[in-house]
Amino acid sequence: MTNEPTHPLTVDPALPRARLDAALADARALVARLGHEGRHHVAATVLTAKGTYTGINLECTLPRGSICAEAVAIGAASAAEPGAPVLFAVAVNRRGEVIPPCGACRELLADFGPASAIAVAEDRDGVLRLASLRALLPETYKAHLRFPA
Numbered sequence: 847m848t849n850e851p852t853h854p855l856t857v858d859p860a861l862p863r864a865r866l867d868a869a870l871a872d873a874r875a876l877v878a879r880l881g882h883e884g885r886h887h888v889a890a891t892v893l894t895a896k897g898t899y900t901g902i903n904l905e906c907t908l909p910r911g912s913i914c915a916e917a918v919a920i921g922a923a924s925a926a927e928p929g930a931p932v933l934f935a936v937a938v939n940r941r942g943e944v945i946p947p948c949g950a951c952r953e954l955l956a957d958f959g960p961a962s963a964i965a966v967a968e969d970r971d972g973v974l975r976l977a978s979l980r981a982l983l984p985e986t987y988k989a990h991l992r993f994p995a
């Protein structure tokens with residue numbers, strides 16, 4: 847038995863640290879500009895090989911109707927680059943602190959960025975702590991099992 851991680855993190859070469867840092871800065875700028883209690887609490891940035899897409903969460907009067915910032919950002923990426931996988935995602939709260947994705951967003955990322963690296967925290971020295979999506983969600987929802995042919 848080895849101590850090798852089951853789901854090692856591999857960051858796509860299209861994602862140098864400068865792009866990750868810029869993605870974080872974009873999310874912070876968006877939530878700083880639009881953050882509003884009861885309406886927008888979280889901003890996210892997702893990266894494809896070529897593009898950078900931001901999103902802000904949408905709080906709904908009906909709580910189950912609320913939409914996460916990651917979903918909005920993934921939708922923007924999908925509209926601009928249909929089929930291009932998400933390679934990286936980061937989300938921040940209204941204080942600009944990096945927060946990990948919720949379970950629903952992990953499932954969404956499993957569909958739109960199965961090999962993505964996800965920012966889950968930021969170290970005191972400003973370095974993003976990353977995890978592979980597969981480490982965050984080792985057992986994804988599998989529609990083909992729920993609805994067999």
Ligand SMILES: [Zn+2]
Pocket residue numbers: 914915916947948949950951952
């Ligand atoms: Zn979410």
